Amino acid sequence: MTVRHPWQYVPGLSALLFLSLLMVAPPAMAQTAATPDDYGKLADTLENDASRQALIEQLRGLQAASNPSPLGLEDEVPATEIAADAPSGQTAGQVSLARRMAAATGNMAGDIGRQFAALGALVTGWMGDSSETAAASPAVDWKAVSAALLNLAILVVTTFVLFAVLRTLAGPAFTRLSGWARAGSEKLAILRTTVAVALAAVLDVIVVGLAYLGGTFVAPLLTEQLGADATRLALFLNAFLVVELIKAGLRMFFSSRYEGLRLLPVAADQARYCNGFLAREAGWVGYGMLVLVPVLNFNVSPALGSGVGTLIMLLALVYAAAVILRKKSVLADALGRRAQASAGPLRLVLLLLARTWHWLALAYALLVFAVTVLNPDTALPYVAKATLLTLVYVGLGMLVAVALAQLIGKEVQFSERLNASMPRLQARVNTYIPTGLKVIRALILALVVVLSLDAWHLYDLAAWYATPAGAQVVASLIDILIILALAAAVWVALASLVEHKFSPGEDSSAAQAARGETLLGLFHTTLAITIIIMTAMIVLSEVGVDIGPLIAGAGVLGLAIGFGAQKLVQDVITGVFIQVENAMNTGDFVSVGGNSGTVERVGIRSVALRDLYGTYHIVPFSSVDAVSNFTREYGNHVGEYGIAYRESIDDAIVQLEAAFEALKEGPHKDNILAPMTVAGVTALADSSVNIRVVIKTTPGNQWAVGRAFNRLVKIYFDQAGIEIPFPHTTLYFGEDRDGSAPAARVRLADDRVVSTQGSGDN
Structure with a gap:
């Protein structure tokens, strides 16, 4: 089953992918076929010693002066020409980049204008009747053109019919592969999809290759029987092979008929739209630039071929820009939803990309068109290679990230027996898995960025790695990652062993459970501090820091702290011995340091008590002379x-x-x-x-x-009727000084109170 995530609607990405297809078209616009007159002029030049020597000097000068930039702007617009008429007397090296870019833009516009002007002149020459126009325009043998088109049409129909038949025969295999990829557990979905797509791609390439071989079998027959031009037929067959292989690659990402054979997690209708758009553009640019333009260059006119090539690229650019603008909100919404589900720097990057992706895509499209017009021989192959490598790196990075996420899963399940002996192991591992996946994704992203920058020649990764510093940085980075992974594994293993040793079982008493919890907290803290310090020291040594002075300084500092904080050291040491002797545990009612209460926390240097009045006492172990535990055994x-x-x-x-x-x-x-x-x-x-x-x-x-x-x-x-003694009280009512008010006598008789006063009746 194909995995879904918030990037479900990405038709706008198809426009970006199409821009890379513009790169794979060879620089047919720059191809000019040599005429017989050109051969004669070249022969005359070579026969003359003076002209031959001048030609050699010109070629040497061009070789010495040629130092093209990545986009080839210097070849198109030499700085000496820009600065030749500078009023300030600037040299070629002092000309500003802005003026050179302006001049390059003006030359590009002039080249496009001249190409369309030449194209218009040729068309006017064919359709007009003036003798001057007819003399300027080459003669076209329309009968030969018709025959050539007929021969080419026969080959085209034969090849595509054979290709359609082979695709139909391979359909059941594609269906079975798609069903196999969609079946099974969700955890291995990405692996099954990858394997199924790879097998389907191999089968697709075989189908394209068989159709190409069928066309190569028909081409000689047309050449021998109908006198067709073998070169034209070969041009079509080569274009068919290139274009259909590109379409086969597109079907790996946007398979519209077989959902299980689609690498990108997009909906079926979106995949159908993207695949159709990219396939049309690939056919338009591929067959136009690889077949039509060379044929026009050789058989009609180089000017016509150059103009048609420019027109093809311009129309492709306009179509791609229209798709980008029409679908900008779709990808922007998907990026926005993804940003809402993220946090930190990734959220900001996705929000920024959601607002600006269409501008970046349009700028890239204009860049492709500009280098195609300015310098297709050098700049176009550079941009094509960099674009394709970037797409490959990004695709592989996303595939590896998704595969890891599915293989590891959101939660690891252990057996009941292991959970019983190590109850916190599963929770701890499942806590670390998301963090580990985030780290792996960050490393993959960094690697993709580094490789992409290297593909665009912003720096030479291979040359940097060949230096001692580069090799040392890479080795140190790998060692640090391994050290951190081992430290995490050691922490998980030791913490789990401590839990296995001290975790109370089902038949454990309350005292044993309390002691286990206390010792677990103590050992966890000790282990964490030890592992963190050791890992930090090893990492510092890997990055080139001499840890010897650090260890010596830590010893001196520890000695100073020992003298200056004797109470703290006494707290820690006493606390360790109290824990070893099992004097108290969490939940016990104890009396320590003049305070009594229930133990709520036993740390490494103090104990926290809660007395009967709810008062919270923290008693340092250094003040504990004796521990009176009221809840031990009985x-x-x-x-x-x-x-x-x-x-x-x-x-x-x-x-x-x-x-x-x-x-x-x-x-x-x-x-x-x-x-x-x-x-x-x-x-x-x-x-x-x-x-x-x-x-x-x-x-x-x-x-x-x-x-x-x-x-x-x-x-x-x-x-x-057993009397419990209690204190007796005598009541005395007092008397005057002369004794006229004697004390009252009260006695109990027959449950009646009789009171007499003074010397009256007794």
């Missing part, structure tokens, strides 16, 4: 219950045991680990006899169990 509720001296101790113990039995039947039954232990009478206090009991509970639950047991003890003592 807890004890130690309760002391006082009874009055007149009560029976044995009856009180019976009620305590009854309260414990009720406790075991309540909600805390799972938190009680052993029967209650009655330690006995611990003290004969001033107003009570104290009895101690001990209840063993699960760790951390001793306080909850104690509160529940205290409630039950009060209930059972009340039911048994």
Whole structure:
């Protein structure tokens, strides 16, 4: 199945691809066929010693002065001619670039005007009756032209009929390849599509080659039987081979009939439009420049051939510009949607490209046309090669990026057994995959840009790489990438091993789970710091930095920090030993440094506690003299219950045991680990006899169990009438100085309060 992404509608790109087709047409416009008179004049020149020597000197001078620029503007417009009439007396080297470009533009316009003027003169000469025009225009043998056209038409029809038949016979193979590419899993879609397209391209080339061979078999028959010109027939066959191979390449990207054989992820109607447009332009430019122009040059007039060639290229330029302007919003919208889904510098680049791509395409089209007119012999092959190489680099880069994205996928799935032993491995790998893909895409983009700039000869990549500095830079870059990849792999492997060692299993207790979480955090931090420092040092050594002074400086700095920050060093060392001894874990209730609370975080230099009031305490390990852990293995509720001296101790113990039995039947039954232990009478206090009991509970639950047991003890003592002593208070109402207001006496009798005062009745 073909993968889709936001660049689904790209018909505007077809115009850019067509501009590259303009490059592959050979410089037929510059071809001029030599006439018999030219041969005679050349022979006369060579026979004369003086003229021959002058010709040799002229050729040597041209060789010494020829130094064409990439676009060939200097050959068209010598700087000496521009500066010849400069009022300021400028030399050729002082002429400004702007004046040279203006002169080149003027010469280009003049060349186009002269070509069309010559073309108009020839047409007027054929159709007019004046003797001067007839003398200036070459005579045309229309009978010979008709016969030549008939012979060429026979070959054209035969070749294209054979090509159509072969394409029809190959149709079922294309259909099966398309179906195979669209079947199967989405993960391998790009690989199947690439293989299917490659096989289809080979089959397409074979069909074109067989049709070409069929045409070469018919051509000699036409030459022998009808006296046809073998050169004209060969021109068509060569043009057929070139144009149809170009169309076969287009079908790899814009296959309209077979969706599975389409490399670019565009819709079927868009592919049909792009393929039709590019095929028409390829046929127009290819057959026109490779067949029509050479025939006109040789058989009619070089001026006519040059003018027709210019007209063909101009019409192709106008058509391409019309498509670019008509489809500019389609590609701009697609780029805009892609930009909205991106972030960072890529988003800005895509937004800028969405607004300016059509201007860039038009400028490139004008550049192609300009170099075609100015200097097709040197500039045109240069631009053609650079354009085709750029398209190849961009296409391969996109193909590799998409293939990697599909092969790796958005998420990696591990087996249940591996996930059970290393529970965070899958999440960690799936976190790093998008980052890795972004890095790979950035490297591919950088490589495409570098190769494209080299294709346009903005610098010589091969020469730069041949230098020691270039080879060293490339080797260092490759080494750094390998080091970073190995560092990431080592981090994933070691972190996963630590998780496998310390991650609690399904049957682990709460204490083991807390210890595992604490040690995981500690080892993860240590591993991360170690790997980052080692990787940074190795990378610095690869880029040529001497890390010896850095290591020595780090040692001196560490020594200075050790003396100046002894508390920090003490914190770290104490924290390491506390973790090794398993003194506390996350979730434990501890008392350290004068603070008590639940451990929320255990770091490498401090511990964070949350007390009962919600206060958050951070206690440095250097201030920890002892660690009191209340949630380790088990807890004890130690309760002391006082009874009055007149009560029976044995009856009180019976009620305590009854309260414990009720406790075991309540909600805390799972938190009680052993029967209650009655330690006995611990003290004969001033107003009570104290009895101690001990209840063993699960760790951390001793306080909850104690509160529940205290409630039950009060209930059972009340039911048994056992007094729990409490302080007694004497009320004194006071009296006057003369004693006339004696204190009130209050007593309880038959649940009624009787009050007497003074010396009244008792």
